[in-house]
Amino acid sequence: MRPQWFGVDELPYELAHTEAKLWWPTMLSGAAFTARFVFDGDDLVEHCVEHASQSQLEQLQLEIVEDHNSRQTIS
Numbered sequence: 001m002r003p004q005w006f007g008v009d010e011l012p013y014e015l016a017h018t019e020a021k022l023w024w025p026t027m028l029s030g031a032a033f034t035a036r037f038v039f040d041g042d043d044l045v046e047h048c049v050e051h052a053s054q055s056q057l058e059q060l061q062l063e064i065v066e067d068h069n070s071r072q073t074i075s
Contacts, residue, residue: 032052033051034048035048
């Protein structure tokens with residue numbers, strides 16, 4: 001598919017990944033959010049999209065950094 005621009009209210013959800021219609025509207029609204037999607041193969045079996053506070057985002061960022069640091073090996 002050739003790259004193409006769409007209006008926000010004309011997004012082709014039917015051409016996007018299964019979960020896109022669940023999180024794109026929140027993202028396009030500019031709201032901070034967290035999302036979790038569980039797939040069984042290509043089938044979406046569980047999902048959660050929630051608005052997030054600044055403190056929740058900061059905590060998530062700390063967890064990501066800690067996880068990244070714990071995976072670093074010392075040479």
